[in-house]
Structure formats: structure tokens, C-alpha cells
Amino acid sequence: xxxxxxxxxxxxxxxxxxxxxxxxxxxxxxxxxxxxxxxxxxxxxxxxxxxxxxxxxxxxxxxxxxxxxxxxxxxxxxxxxxxxxxxxxxxxxxxxxxxxxxxxxxxxxxxxxxxxxxxxxxxxxxxxxxxxxxxxxxxxxxxxxxxxxxxxxxxxxxxxxxxxxxxxxxxxxxxxxxxxxxxxxxxxxxxxxxxxxxxxxxxxxxxxxxxxxxxxxxxxxxxxxxxxxxxxxxxxxxxxxxxxxxxxxxxxxxxxxxxxxxxxxxxxxxxxxxxxxxxxxxxxxxxxxxxxxxxxxxxxxxxxxxxxxxxxxxxxxxxxxxxxxxxxxxxxxxxxxxxxxxxxxxxxxxxxxxxxxxxxxxxxxxxxxxxxxxxxxxxxxxxxxxxxxxxxxxxxxxxxxxxxxxxxxxxxxxxxxxxxxxxxxxxxxxxxxxxxxxxxxxxxxxxxxxxxxxxxxxxxxxxxxxxxxxxxxxxxxxxxxxxxxxxxxxxxxxxxxxxxxxxxxxxxxxxxxxxxxxxxxxxxxxxxxxxxxxxxxxxxxxxxxxxxxxxxxxxxxxxxxxxxxxxxxxxxxxxxxxxxxxxxxxxxxxxxxxxxxxxxxxxxxxxxxxxxxxxxxxxxxxxxxxxxxxxxxxxxxxxxxxxxxxxxxxxxxxxxxxxxxxxxxxxxxxxxxxxxxxxxxxxxxxxxxxxxxxxxxxxxxxxxxxxxxxxxxxxxxxxxxxxxxxxxxxxxxxxxxxxxxxxxxxxxxxxxxxxxxxxxxxxxxxxxxxxxxxxxxxxxxxxxxxxxxxxxxxxxxx
Numbered sequence: 001x002x003x004x005x006x007x008x009x010x011x012x013x014x015x016x017x018x019x020x021x022x023x024x025x026x027x028x029x030x031x032x033x034x035x036x037x038x039x040x041x042x043x044x045x046x047x048x049x050x051x052x053x054x055x056x057x058x059x060x061x062x063x064x065x066x067x068x069x070x071x072x073x074x075x076x077x078x079x080x081x082x083x084x085x086x087x088x089x090x091x092x093x094x095x096x097x098x099x100x101x102x103x104x105x106x107x108x109x110x111x112x113x114x115x116x117x118x119x120x121x122x123x124x125x126x127x128x129x130x131x132x133x134x135x136x137x138x139x140x141x142x143x144x145x146x147x148x149x150x151x152x153x154x155x156x157x158x159x160x161x162x163x164x165x166x167x168x169x170x171x172x173x174x175x176x177x178x179x180x181x182x183x184x185x186x187x188x189x190x191x192x193x194x195x196x197x198x199x200x201x202x203x204x205x206x207x208x209x210x211x212x213x214x215x216x217x218x219x220x221x222x223x224x225x226x227x228x229x230x231x232x233x234x235x236x237x238x239x240x241x242x243x244x245x246x247x248x249x250x251x252x253x254x255x256x257x258x259x260x261x262x263x264x265x266x267x268x269x270x271x272x273x274x275x276x277x278x279x280x281x282x283x284x285x286x287x288x289x290x291x292x293x294x295x296x297x298x299x300x301x302x303x304x305x306x307x308x309x310x311x312x313x314x315x316x317x318x319x320x321x322x323x324x325x326x327x328x329x330x331x332x333x334x335x336x337x338x339x340x341x342x343x344x345x346x347x348x349x350x351x352x353x354x355x356x357x358x359x360x361x362x363x364x365x366x367x368x369x370x371x372x373x374x375x376x377x378x379x380x381x382x383x384x385x386x387x388x389x390x391x392x393x394x395x396x397x398x399x400x401x402x403x404x405x406x407x408x409x410x411x412x413x414x415x416x417x418x419x420x421x422x423x424x425x426x427x428x429x430x431x432x433x434x435x436x437x438x439x440x441x442x443x444x445x446x447x448x449x450x451x452x453x454x455x456x457x458x459x460x461x462x463x464x465x466x467x468x469x470x471x472x473x474x475x476x477x478x479x480x481x482x483x484x485x486x487x488x489x490x491x492x493x494x495x496x497x498x499x500x501x502x503x504x505x506x507x508x509x510x511x512x513x514x515x516x517x518x519x520x521x522x523x524x525x526x527x528x529x530x531x532x533x534x535x536x537x538x539x540x541x542x543x544x545x546x547x548x549x550x551x552x553x554x555x556x557x558x559x560x561x562x563x564x565x566x567x568x569x570x571x572x573x574x575x576x577x578x579x580x581x582x583x584x585x586x587x588x589x590x591x592x593x594x595x596x597x598x599x600x601x602x603x604x605x606x607x608x609x610x611x612x613x614x615x616x617x618x619x620x621x622x623x624x625x626x627x628x629x630x631x632x633x634x635x636x637x638x639x640x641x642x643x644x645x646x647x648x649x650x651x652x653x654x655x656x657x658x659x660x661x662x663x664x665x666x667x668x669x670x671x672x673x674x675x676x677x678x679x680x681x682x683x684x685x686x687x688x689x690x691x692x693x694x695x696x697x698x699x700x701x702x703x704x705x706x707x708x709x710x711x712x713x714x715x716x717x718x719x720x721x722x723x724x725x726x727x728x729x730x731x732x733x734x735x736x737x738x739x740x741x742x743x744x745x746x747x748x749x750x751x752x753x754x755x756x757x758x759x760x761x762x763x764x765x766x767x768x769x770x771x772x773x774x775x776x777x778x779x780x781x782x783x784x785x786x787x788x789x790x791x792x793x794x795x796x797x798x
Contacts (some may be wrong), residue, residue, distance in 0.1 A: 013436030027340035029682050030293030031379055032347055037286030038375060041279050043190070047265040050189040053125050053220055056088075057261040058227070060217040060234065061270055062254030066516065068270040071214035071506070074241050077120065080217075082568040083237055086225045091121025092215040093193070097503050099463020099622050100654050101197060103146075103179070104169040105154025108650055114197040119143075122200050124220045131162040134200070136182070143200040145185040150196050160184070172467065172647045192264055214506070219258075231258045272599055274668045274752060281672070285679045285684070288428055290383065292686045295421040297333070297387035334384045341376045418590040419730060422691070426734035426771065427686040432680040432740045433767035438746045438759065439673045445598075445757050446666055449788055452593030452602075453499055454533035457490075457626045458637060458658035462501075465620035467647045479641055480525070480622070488626060488633035493531035494619040496523035496611075498661035499595035501621075508613050510579035510606060512567055519563055520605040521580070521613045528607070529558070529590055531625045537561065539573045539588030542609065555612055557584035559594045563604035577606070592757060597665040601754040623658075631657075682775060691727065691778035727779050735768060 048054055059071045060080070077090040093115060099346045100110035117127070119135075122143070128134060151160055154168055165180040203524060221230065235256035259269045267276040468476035480492040497505045505520040526542045528534075542556065557577055564572050577584040584606070592602040611618065626634035635655060642653045663670075743759060750756045 024336055024343065025338045026293045026296050026686055027337055027383065028343045028347065029686060030383075031341050031344035031376065033289045033679060033682050034379060035344065035348065036089075037282045038120065041283055041710075043445065044266060044275065047190045048125070048192060048261055051191075051261075053124070054261060056221050056223065056225075057124055058219050058221065058258040059261070059264055059268075060090075060219060061257050061259055063269070064254040068257065070216050070259075070268070070270045070505070073245075074215050075242055075245075076238065076408050077118070077215070077217045077219075079237065079241055080219060080234060081120065084230070084233060086230050086233075088219065088220045088222055088224055089120045089123055090219045091118050091124050092217055093117045093121050094215045095503075096197075096199075096464055098618075099461075102171055102651050102739045103150070103154050103197070104173060104650060106156060107153045108652060109150055110154050110201050110652060111150070111197040111655055112654075113195050114199070115193070115195045116199040116201060117193065117385060118202050119200060121193075121220075123219055124186055124218050125191060127193060127198065127200065129162070130186040130187070131160070131183040134183070138796040140182075141202065142180070143182045144179060145183050145198045145200065146181055148184050148187075151181070155181075173649050174647045192261075195458045222506060227258055227260075231256055234258075244475050272752075274599070274672070277749070277752065278675070280671045282675060282679075283434075285676075285683075289679060289682050289686060290379070291386070292425050292428065292683065294386040295382050295425065296519040296686060297336070297383070298421075325414070330384060330389070333387055334380070337380045337383045337387070341380045345376060419726075422727075422730050423690075423734040423737065425687040426731055426740035426775070427741075429771050429774075430735060430738040430767055431745070432676070432683045433770055434742050434764055435746060436677055437647070437763045437766060438750070439669075439676055441763070442750065442753065443666070443669060443673055443755050445755075446669070447663075449755070451595075451662075452534060452591050453595065455658040455662050457628060457631060458532065459624045459626060459631065459655050459722075460498055460658050460661065461622040461624070461638065461653070461655050462498075463620050463654075464642070465618055465788040467645055476619075477525075480527070483637060483641065484527075485626065486634070486637045488630035488637060489623040489624055490627050491527055491531040491742060493527040493623045493625075494525050495528055495621055495623065496617045496619050498621050498623060498658070499532070499593065500597075500658055500665060504596060505603075505605065506613070506617070508579055508606070510577050510584075512569075512577050514573065515567075516564055517604070519559075519566075519579075519724045520603045522605060522607050522619060523613065523619050524607045524609060526609065528623070531623050532593075534593055535591040537589045537591055539586070541588050541643050555582045555584045556587045556609055558590055558607040559586055560587045560590050560602070560605045560607075562602050562685050563606060564589050566604045581599055581606075581608070582612045584608065584612075598753050598755040684771075687771075688774055688778040691775055724779060727775060731772065731775055739764060 051057070059070060060072055060076065061068055062072060063069075074092060077092045080087050080090040094117075096111075096114035096116065100112050101114045103109045103111060117125075121127075122134065127145070129143070129145055130148075134145075146154075155166060159166055161180070162183045165182045167178045169177065170179045172176050179199075189234075221227070240257055257269060258781055263269070264273070266279065267273040465476050468474065468479055471477075476494065480494065483489050483492045497503060505522050507518050508521040510517050510519050522650050530534060539558075541558065559567070559572065559577075567575070567577075569575055572586050572589055575586045577586055590607075594602060622638070624634055624638060638655070639653050642648055642651075742764070747759060750759070
């Protein structure tokens with residue numbers, strides 16, 4: 001019997017090929033968006049979930065003046081482990097931030113993603129070697145690991161078993177420094193600790209005296225620990241034991257906070273929550289798209305129902321129960337949804353390369369797996385119920401006599417639900433269209449507005465200064481002077497931090513007139529501001545090395561506008577500023593620069609020339625401003641100088657363009673723009689299909705009314721307007737409801753940016769006009785055809 005019902009359902013679908021194809025197309029778009037979104041969300045929320053202690057791991061950070069930092073003193077982790085019984089273990093991590101880390105083996109490999117962690121952090125994050133035990137003896141105090149791909153490049157195939165550590169030259173062949181590699185890191189799954197080269201060493205073993213760097217501190221607590229109480233204990237211990245030894249305001253005045261591992265990938269307290277917002281937007285939008293597709297399906301079924309009146313009536317007269325008719329209608333819906341799901345999976349398969357470009361390099365493996373098939377099947381069942389139950393119960397519930405007398409025209413009077421769905425579809429389409437315009441304008445604003453510095457034609461060489469003498473008049477200075485003479489190079493500079501870099505400047509404590517202040521600090525040379533075209537507002541910048549060398553006891557500082565405002569100085573030039581164990585003289589004020597993106601407010605910043613705030617932060621980044629159209633020649637000039645340095649023998653030269661690096665700061669916003677544009681397209685297409693189906697439905701139930709009007713002398717134009725009036729009223733209702741909601745949502749999104757556009761009225765007007773045109777195009781075909789139909793064809797049986 002079920003086989004006969006499948007045949008009947010299939011033949012019924014073939015009778016209405018056009019509407020069947022529209023249904024399949026709309027559902028395919030809905031399924032594709034839903035599965036793609038779910039798998040992306042599943043991937044992004046799966047970081048470290050494989051760790052059995054996932055919900056007991058926290059990052060320890062500091063907050064001060066509503067700002068957050070994850071940089072903590074290296075002594076904090078061992079102190080916590082010794083002092084607080086609630087903490088099972090505490091570990092440290094620091095990113096290698098001096099550019100690439102060269103390894104010399106069978107091939108020279110430049111590691112761009114290296115980090116140092118201690119053994120406790122390795123235990124917390126379940127770091128393991130796939131080539132044996134991480135620690136092979138009790139006396140082993142380090143366990144450096146590399147990834148599989150890196151190991152295959154630097155070692156011979158027969159050496160990949162790592163029965164014994166393998167020693168390789170690092171940094172420079174001339175320096176004769178070696179690093180022992182103990183194995184290949186095991187890939188447990190997505191994790192915050194994901195580095196090509198992982199040094200597992202104790203900081204105390206690296207530095208004989210005081211540890212000059214700040215570390216990220218992680219703790220693993222015992223089950224049932226009260227986190228709020230623990231945070232207060234850590235804060236007290238920190239201020240009692242570590243603050244007296246600290247030299248920075250962020251450490252001495254900060255309050256301890258604990259950030260759970262569950263938040264660290266998507267919404268860390270010391271970072272941006274844009275990835276988290278992006279997931280919410282994608283998730284909500286994908287569900288809306290699938291609901292819209294299901295609503296369209298239901299409307300299309302109702303639109304075609306009048307053509308099946310005789311079939312349904314005869315079934316009832318011949319004894320078919322209501323349940324039998326419901327089952328057949330649901331079976332037809334199931335076949336269509338299953339077909340749409342198959343096409344959706346096929347489309348995801350053939351567009352894998354595009355998806356990798358849009359979302360993530362490894363997203364394809366999360367889509368094409370058995371989980372996708374399972375969720376597609378659940379989606380088919382859910383959509384069948386959502387789309388088919390209402391039409392099935394309505395159509396099966398009519399009395400046979402009523403159906404034979406007047407078709408659906410006399411039995412269907414209440415359109416509230418369908419009209420509500422259509423208002424919802426149009427409102428969502430308006431929201432998406434306006435959102436697409438606003439996101440585009442904000443991204444364009446980021447790309448084109450004045451940043452306070454000029455990244456175009458600027459080439460950066462991170463870590464290059466590590467291979468030269470960095471004293472004021474050392475070989476690094478001589479290199480810059482030689483490069484400056486080349487006609488393809490306009491200017492050369494160096495700095496401890498550069499715009500667009502992922503590493504933010506450290507905060508240091510400064511004082512003026514007994515007022516304690518916390519400013520960012522950047523070490524620079526004399527050409528930094530001219531190379532980046534940062535405007536000098538007051539004072540003068542040193543133009544020669546002689547000026548800096550003539551008085552070795554003097555320390556000069558340049559501050560930005562925000563620092564000048566914080567100091568509240570009417571005349572900042574010549575003012576004294578104490579910090580980093582020296583007294584600075586302020587010699588200039590420069591324009592604020594949005595060096596680290598538009599989401600963050602420009603911080604008060606002090607620039608100095610002599611590495612006063614720590615020799616552990618050398619001006620290792622070389623910044624080269626190339627003449628227009630001569631970037632290639634400038635790169636070649638630097639390369640020739642690099643090759644003449646004996647310390648860089650066999651070492652490739654790595655460089656990047658500052659404008660491209662700066663663009664990476666807003667990569668998530670650009671990804672969201674791409675995703676939002678895609679979903680806007682889906683929402684508009686599905687809304688258009690919904691309008692088309694509703695127009696077809698209106699024509700079906702009003703065709704005899706329109707025929708009577710035409711017999712009585714109504715023109716094609718008047719009939720056209722009569723049929724379209726309901727849609728225009730629905731459009732007006734949807735617009736009035738959608739506009740305030742759209743304004744609220746987009747304004748909240750823009751609040752994530754410290755520097756943003758204002759919402760303009762014309763964004764909404766353009767979106768309204770586009771949606772109105774789409775509505776007219778969607779409904780015109782059906783209404784024009786109905787207006788032109790011969791009334792005899794509709795009234796012959798009356």
C-alpha cells in the first residue's frame with residue numbers, strides 16, 4: 001500500500017513540474033544555508049571541547065579602568081600552584097613575537113607560529129607527542145615539539161621516529177645555536193594551543209635572573225570550586241606577593257579576573273567579541289531562512305490545491321479517511337524535501353573550495369561527513385512537518401459538497417496566517433538588505449577613512465633587527481642609512497610595535513605632577529613618524545642620530561593626542577614625564593593613529609627612542625616606505641643587504657605589506673560581510689518565491705471574481721491593481737514593523753566599533769526600493785496572466 005501511495009505522490013508532483021521545481025529550489029537554499037551555518041558554528045564552538053577538563057580551565061587576567069589584559073607576571077602561575085589548594089595546576093604561555101623562527105635541517109623552514117609553554121600548561125591543554133612519551137626520562141626538563149608537516153621538511157624520513165631528540169640549528173647558522181626536537185605534536189582537535197613549533201620549557205630555565213616578559217597564565221581548578229571566591233583569593237595573593245615587585249600600572253593597579261576556557265576562542269574579555277556575534281547572526285539567520293523556505297512551501301501547496309479539488313473529493317466519496325489523505329499529502333511533501341536535501345548536499349560537495357575561501361581552510365571536512373547527513377535527515381523530517389501539516393489538515397478537513405460546489409474560493413476566507421508569514425518574509429528581506437548596505441558602508445569606512453598613518457607602499461620585515469646590533473649607532477642604524485640612499489626607498493624606520501600587528505604595545509606606568517597614569521609604550525627611531533606619515537601637531541622630532549647621542553643622560557618622549565589630553569597639559573612641550581625608571585622630556589605631540597583597528601579606542605601612547613622600557617623589547621621590525629610603483633625594487637634592495645649579512649646565511653627574507661596586515665585586523669568583519677551578503681541573497685530569493693506562490697494562490701481563489709469583473713467591463717489595468725493591492729498593503733505593514741527593529745539591530749552592531757558610521761535615512765530608502773521592485777517583479781507574472789485570461793474559461797461551468 002505504501003508503494004502505491006508513493007507512486008500516486010510522485011505522479012502528482014510530476015503533474016505540477018514548475019511548482020515542484022520552485023519548491024525544491026526554495027528548500028534547497030534553506031537546507032544549504034542551515035547545514036552550512038550549523039557546521040560552521042559547530043566548528044567554531046568546538047575548540048578544546050575534547051579536553052576532559054574543558055569546564056575547569058580558566059585564564060587569569062587583569063582588569064583596570066574597564067580594560068582587560070591577559071599579560072601577567074611570570075611568577076604568578078607557580079605562586080598560585082603552591083598557595084591555593086583549589087587549583088590543581090597552573091601554567092604559562094608566551095607567543096614568540098620577534099617574527100619568524102628559522103629552523104635549519106634538510107630544508108630551511110621559517111616558523112611563523114611559535115610559542116613557549118611550561119610543563120604545567122602542557123598538562124592543562126593535554127599536549128602529547130604522537131611519537132612516544134612527552135618526557136622520556138626523569139631528568140628531562142624540556143620537550144620541544146613540531147607539527148608533522150614541519151618535521152617532514154627538516155628531517156629525513158628515517159629520523160621521524162624520535163627515539164632520541166634531534167638537534168637542529170636555529171636562528172642563524174653563524175651563531176651555532178641548536179634546538180633539540182623531542183617529537184611530533186599530536187593533533188587532538190581544535191585548540192587554543194595550536195602552534196607549528198612549541199617550546200615546552202620552564203621560564204626559570206630560560207632566564208637566569210628576573211624574567212623580563214609577561215605570560216598568559218592558565219589554571220585548572222578542582223571540581224566544585226567556587227570561581228568567584230577563588231578569583232578574590234587570587235586577587236589578594238597577587239597584590240600581597242607580586243604587586244610590590246611589579247613596575248607597571250597594569251600589574252600594580254589591576255584586579256584579577258578569571259575567563260573560562262569556553263569563552264577564550266570567541267569572546268575573550270581582553271579581545272573582540274565579533275566572532276561570537278557573527279556566530280549568533282549566522283545561526284539566527286540560517287533558522288529564519290529555513291523557516292521562510294518552509295512557509296513558502298506551505299503557501300505553494302495551498303496555491304495549487306484548487307487544481308486537486310476533484311481528486312480530493314473523489315477520494316473522500318470513495319471512502320478514503322482523513323488520515324489517508326493527510327498521509328498522502330505529507331508523503332508528497334516528504335519526497336520534495338528529501339529531493340531538496342539531496343541537491344543541497346550535492347551543492348555543498350561541489351562548492352567546497354568556495355566554502356574554504358569564505359569561512360575557513362578546513363571547514364570542508366566538517367561539512368562532508370556523516371553528521372551532515374544525519375542533520376540533513378532531521379531537517380527533512382522537521383521541514384516536512386513544518387511545511388506539510390498545516391496544508392494537509394486544512395485540505396483534508398473540507399466537506400466534499402463544499403469542494404464540489406465552489407472549490408477553495410468559498411471555503412478559504414481566513415488568510416491571517418499566510419499574510420502574517422508574508423509580512424514576516426518581507427520584513428526579514430528588508431532587514432537583510434539594509435544590513436548588507438550598512439555593513440558594506442562600515443567596511444568601506446574602515447578602508448577609506450583617515451587612520452592617522454599611511455600604510456600604503458610600506459613594507460615590514462618583522463624580526464629583521466634581531467640579526468643586527470640595535471644600539472643607536474650600531475649596524476642596524478647603518479643598514480637603515482644605506483637603504484635610505486636607494487632611489488626606490490623614500491624612508492626607513494624601526495619600532496618595537498607596528499600598526500596592524502597582532503601584538504599590542506605593553507602598558508607602562510608613568511607619572512606627572514604626582515599623578516599616576518597608564519600609557520601604552522612604543523620604542524621607535526628618528527624616522528618612524530615620517531615613514532608612516534604620522535602628523536606632528538606640536539614640537540619637533542629628532543632628525544639625526546647626533547641629536548640623540550649628544551646627551552646620553554637625556555630621554556626624549558613623543559606623546560599622542562590622547563596622552564596629551566590625559567595629562568591635561570596646556571603646553572605639553574618641555575613637560576617632564578617619569579616612567580620606566582627614567583625621566584622623559586616631552587618634545588612633541590603627534591596625531592592619534594588607529595594603529596590597531598577601528599574596534600578599539602586609540603590609547604594614550606608614549607613613544608621613546610632609547611629602549612628605556614626594556615631591552616627585551618628591541619626595535620626588531622624594519623619598516624620601509626617604497627617609492628610609488630617601486631615596491632619590487634625596494635624589496636630587492638633590502639634582500640641584497642640581507643644576503644651580505646653573515647648572520648643570515650641560508651636564511652630566507654620574510655616581509656609583508658602593512659596595508660594587507662592592517663586589513664587582517666578586520667578579517668572577521670569582512671567574513672561577516674561575505675556571509676551576510678550570501679544570506680541576503682537567500683532571503684530575497686525565498687521571499688520572492690513566497691510572493692510568487694501567494695500571487696498564484698490569490699489568482700487561484702479569485703479567478704472567477706476577476707472574470708466577473710472583466711465581463712462587467714473592468715480593464716486589464718484595474719484587474720491588475722485589484723489583485724496587487726493586498727501585496728502593497730502587506731509591504732507597507734512589513735516596512736512599518738521592520739524599520740524600527742532594523743535600526744535597533746544595526747545600531748547595536750555598529751556599537752562594537754569605537755569608530756563607526758552613522759545610520760543614514762537613505763540606507764533604509766534604498767533597501768525599501770529594492771524590495772519593492774522585487775515584489776513587483778515577483779507578483780506581476782501571475783497577476784498579468786490572470787488579468788488577461790478569457791472569462792469564458794473560468795465561468796463556463798457556472
